[in-house]
Amino acid sequence: MAGISSYGAYVPPHRLSLDALSGRAPRDGGPEKAVAWNDEDSVTMAVAAGADCLAGFSRERVDALYFASTSYPFREKQGAALIARALDLGRELQATDYSNSLRAGTTALRAAADAVDAGSATCVLVIASDCRMGAPGSGLERNSGDGAAAFLVSKDSAIATMDASRSVTDEIVDVWRSEGDDFVHSWEDRFVVQEGYAPRMAEAVDGLLADGGDSVSDYDKVALYGPDHRSRAGVARTLGLAEGQLTDAFFGRLGNAGVAFAPLQLVAALENARPGKRILVANYGDGADALALKVTDGIEQLPARRGVGWHLERRQPVADYAQYLKARDLGTSEWEAQAGPGLSATVHFRERDSNLAFCGQRCRSCGAVQFPVQRVCESCFARDDFEGTRLSDRSGKLVTWTFDYFFPTPSPPTVAGIVDIEGARVHMQLVNCVPDDVNLGMPLEFEFRCMHRAGGRPNYYWKATPAAEPATSGGR
Amino acid sequence: MGKDALRDKVSVVGVGCCRFGENWDQSPSDMIVDAAYEAYADAGIDEPQKRIEAVFTGSLYTTQGPHECADALKLFERPVSMVSNYCATGTDAFRYGVMSIASGLYDTVLVVGYDKPKDRGVSGPTVMMDGVRDLPRTPAGWFSLCAATYFDRYGAGREDLARIAVKNHHNGTLAPRSWLKREITVDDVLGARMISWPFGLYDCAAQTDGAAAVVLSRTDLARGFRDDPVLVKAVTISSGPNPQKDPTNDFLSWKPNGWAAADAYAQAGISDPRSEIGVAQVHDCFSLTELLAYEDLGFCDKGSAKEHIADGKFELGGDLPVNTDGGLKAFGHPTGATGVRMIYENTLQLQGRAENRQVKNPRLALSHNLGGHPTACGIAILGRD
Numbered sequence: 001m002a003g004i005s006s007y008g009a010y011v012p013p014h015r016l017s018l019d020a021l022s023g024r025a026p027r028d029g030g031p032e033k034a035v036a037w038n039d040e041d042s043v044t045m046a047v048a049a050g051a052d053c054l055a056g057f058s059r060e061r062v063d064a065l066y067f068a069s070t071s072y073p074f075r076e077k078q079g080a081a082l083i084a085r086a087l088d089l090g091r092e093l094q095a096t097d098y099s100n101s102l103r104a105g106t107t108a109l110r111a112a113a114d115a116v117d118a119g120s121a122t123c124v125l126v127i128a129s130d131c132r133m134g135a136p137g138s139g140l141e142r143n144s145g146d147g148a149a150a151f152l153v154s155k156d157s158a159i160a161t162m163d164a165s166r167s168v169t170d171e172i173v174d175v176w177r178s179e180g181d182d183f184v185h186s187w188e189d190r191f192v193v194q195e196g197y198a199p200r201m202a203e204a205v206d207g208l209l210a211d212g213g214d215s216v217s218d219y220d221k222v223a224l225y226g227p228d229h230r231s232r233a234g235v236a237r238t239l240g241l242a243e244g245q246l247t248d249a250f251f252g253r254l255g256n257a258g259v260a261f262a263p264l265q266l267v268a269a270l271e272n273a274r275p276g277k278r279i280l281v282a283n284y285g286d287g288a289d290a291l292a293l294k295v296t297d298g299i300e301q302l303p304a305r306r307g308v309g310w311h312l313e314r315r316q317p318v319a320d321y322a323q324y325l326k327a328r329d330l331g332t333s334e335w336e337a338q339a340g341p342g343l344s345a346t347v348h349f350r351e352r353d354s355n356l357a358f359c360g361q362r363c364r365s366c367g368a369v370q371f372p373v374q375r376v377c378e379s380c381f382a383r384d385d386f387e388g389t390r391l392s393d394r395s396g397k398l399v400t401w402t403f404d405y406f407f408p409t410p411s412p413p414t415v416a417g418i419v420d421i422e423g424a425r426v427h428m429q430l431v432n433c434v435p436d437d438v439n440l441g442m443p444l445e446f447e448f449r450c451m452h453r454a455g456g457r458p459n460y461y462w463k464a465t466p467a468a469e470p471a472t473s474g475g476r
Numbered sequence: 477m478g479k480d481a482l483r484d485k486v487s488v489v490g491v492g493c494c495r496f497g498e499n500w501d502q503s504p505s506d507m508i509v510d511a512a513y514e515a516y517a518d519a520g521i522d523e524p525q526k527r528i529e530a531v532f533t534g535s536l537y538t539t540q541g542p543h544e545c546a547d548a549l550k551l552f553e554r555p556v557s558m559v560s561n562y563c564a565t566g567t568d569a570f571r572y573g574v575m576s577i578a579s580g581l582y583d584t585v586l587v588v589g590y591d592k593p594k595d596r597g598v599s600g601p602t603v604m605m606d607g608v609r610d611l612p613r614t615p616a617g618w619f620s621l622c623a624a625t626y627f628d629r630y631g632a633g634r635e636d637l638a639r640i641a642v643k644n645h646h647n648g649t650l651a652p653r654s655w656l657k658r659e660i661t662v663d664d665v666l667g668a669r670m671i672s673w674p675f676g677l678y679d680c681a682a683q684t685d686g687a688a689a690v691v692l693s694r695t696d697l698a699r700g701f702r703d704d705p706v707l708v709k710a711v712t713i714s715s716g717p718n719p720q721k722d723p724t725n726d727f728l729s730w731k732p733n734g735w736a737a738a739d740a741y742a743q744a745g746i747s748d749p750r751s752e753i754g755v756a757q758v759h760d761c762f763s764l765t766e767l768l769a770y771e772d773l774g775f776c777d778k779g780s781a782k783e784h785i786a787d788g789k790f791e792l793g794g795d796l797p798v799n800t801d802g803g804l805k806a807f808g809h810p811t812g813a814t815g816v817r818m819i820y821e822n823t824l825q826l827q828g829r830a831e832n833r834q835v836k837n838p839r840l841a842l843s844h845n846l847g848g849h850p851t852a853c854g855i856a857i858l859g860r861d
Binding site: 248313341342343344347354355368371374378379399400401402403404406407413414417418420423424425426427429435438440451452454459460461 | 605606608609610611612614616617620621622623624625626628669670671672673685717720721722723725727
């Protein structure tokens with residue numbers, strides 16, 4: 001039977017105070033939400049969550065990638081293909097985007113389990129990532145946050161079996177975003193909850209319980225999607241959940257992460273799960289999905305993941321609402337970096353291994369690692385005698401740096417420097433650090449980021465970030 | 477071939493330079509004509525169409541290539557070529573001119589360096605967004621990469637760099653064709669807005685429009701143009717790896733500087749540059765670039781620049797005055813023109829025509845360009861008989 005064999009998550013470090021959204025001074029420890037910055041989107045967050053999920057696993061084994069999002073930047077052009085290249089997955093890959101519904105994450109998870117059970121795939125990476133925007137000043141803006149969750153679904157070394165699932169589908173125009181809209185729209189919230197969210201969630205969960213002859217009290221943890229804290233608590237009451245059964249929804253810390261919201265709660269539940277515990281996940285969007293999982297002994301062997309806990313601890317408060325508006329390009333001026341033709345499609349194609357997968361090469365003659373790919377070795381001058389080597393999951397060291405105040409960005413200066421990665425030298429931007437944090441020789445790791453949107457398209461590459469302490473949360 | 481094969485075979489017989497600055501009312505052609513006709517007059521040439529046998533031009537921002545110069549000067553029916561080598565473009569164009577005469581192909585050629593960056597609508601360099609790697613791709617961001625490492629190793633700081641900018645601003649006030657004619661203080665430099673740490677606005681060269689021109693002749697014919705021709709002792713270009721991806725770069729110096737200097741000194745027969753060179757124009761696109769040039773070109777020991785800056789060695793009255801006309805900082809930096817402008821200034825200095833910025837009796841004068849990431853260094857050495 002198919003099961004989850006690994007999990008991962010990503011939550012952007014920037015935190016926007018909900019007080020600041022209301023025009024008040026932010027309080028220490030007050031409510032906030034996680035916001036993707038100008039160089040992040042559903043793709044970059046998906047890559048980060050995928051990398052967390054794949055840490056310690058062979059990437060060659062992954063033979064399918066399902067990417068779920070309602071906020072993928074392209075209308076036409078697959079996200080899974082782009083994410084697969086960034087994660088350096090093989091080309092013999094079944095890649096699919098699941099989109100257009102908040103339920104896409106659990107739908108993809110269920111489809112992955114079905115594919116594994118049917119034998120059409122052996123190891124499916126499922127990533128749910130969302131970066132939805134509510135209009136400035138709206139309740140949707142206040143409640144939503146950004147994040148991504150990833151799962152590896154396969155038959156072997158499962159940490160949790162996927163025992164049962166149940167779906168209901170219903171037509172309702174409660175929350176939507178039309179062609180050309182930047183912002184998510186919603187009908188009157190009591191209609192959304194009373195005719196959509198609450199009854200469909202109950203219908204899916206009740207159906208699942210009836211299928212298995214279970215009662216909700218048989219589950220140790222219940223992860224529930226919810227448009228806001230109050231509506232979610234209402235559904236929990238309707239389902240008869242006891243104190244401690246409902247997972248933390250991170251309202252006031254992360255916010256409703258759309259497609260990734262219920263999956264992130266499942267990640268958090270797995271981070272703290274013991275063998276034998278049962279988890280129920282219910283998700284909403286044009287109907288509802290319910291999934292039943294059971295944690296196995298395998299969870300004891302899973303190497304530590306960063307997961308949700310580590311990411312929630314990593315906070316970078318946003319100074320004020322204006323800075324957020326600038327980062328999300330919601331100001332009244334147009335950021336001039338959008339101008340120009342952007343990266344040539346032919347260059348993008350030729351350099352996809354370098355730019356997206358961050359693959360360099362190792363000289364077979366002298367062993368020197370170099371980036372980007374070149375024909376003649378810069379150390380021993382051997383020609384065309386290289387093997388590819390992925391740099392994105394290696395560690396780096398800062399050789400030198402500068403703070404660039406001239407380069408256009410919402411929050412100057414841009415920290416840039418030379419990074420030594422196993423002997424290769426790469427000029428890179430640094431994120432998640434301010435000038436005071438930077439010092440010669442500091443250890444670094446790498447994150448996939450959107451460099452600019454020239455040409456009206458996101459143009460991706462990698463940036464360096466101060467290396468984190470090893471994760472301690474999750475699998476022991 | 478012997479390193480000295482070029483030495484003394486070619487002479488500078490005429491120099492010209494237009495006023496550098498934000499020349500809103502001048503086209504590239506206007507500036508080329510100003511510089512070239514001044515050089516013709518300096519060489520005593522009345523009929524350039526008859527005397528100039530070939531033209532070597534250098535420009536980074538040109539939209540028309542070598543035709544721009546040929547058309548402006550109406551020099552047709554002869555070779556007119558263009559050289560592009562980032563900020564070393566001017567020295568490289570000069571080098572092709574020198575080699576063409578040394579080869580025996582021509583007796584008299586014209587070298588023109590020019591650029592017109594102020595037609596682009598931006599202050600400073602263009603921020604390119606057509607790639608995804610190596611961003612920010614700003615010259616200040618590239619040249620500042622030696623700062624953290626150099627400061628850490630040798631204990632220098634922003635004040636030492638500021639003194640270079642103060643010196644160059646002072647010298648610029650004494651050069652008639654310079655753009656900036658304003659004295660500044662160390663506090664002005666330290667208090668200016670930051671461009672790319674540790675470079676504030678005054679640590680950065682002034683990007684301007686401009687053109688400079690040089691007439692070259694076979695040395696045995698040079699006195700037919702003027703009584704005090706200046707000899708070309710050496711001219712060289714050295715390429716280097718991109719320091720941003722060179723695994724052995726230490727970010728304490730720029731490799732092409734040392735390579736080009738060794739070649740130029742061998743060509744000129746110089747064994748002790750710090751006592752033999754009387755005046756130098758070095759590439760000060762940023763204050764730190766000038767500081768590193770002092771050391772990389774052998775004007776002082778590695779790591780000792782700050783002491784020599786403090787004791788005034790490189791000021792007009794010092795042992796080895798550097799950037800006597802204000803340099804890129806104050807004279808201005810039209811990329812393709814800069815190397816040729818340095819030849820103009822060194823020629824005036826060697827001929828004793830540099831007026832109130834005249835260095836006392838220099839015998840050898842060095843000019844230095846550093847271009848790219850930096851990935852190329854050009855050096856020319858001129859001398860008197």
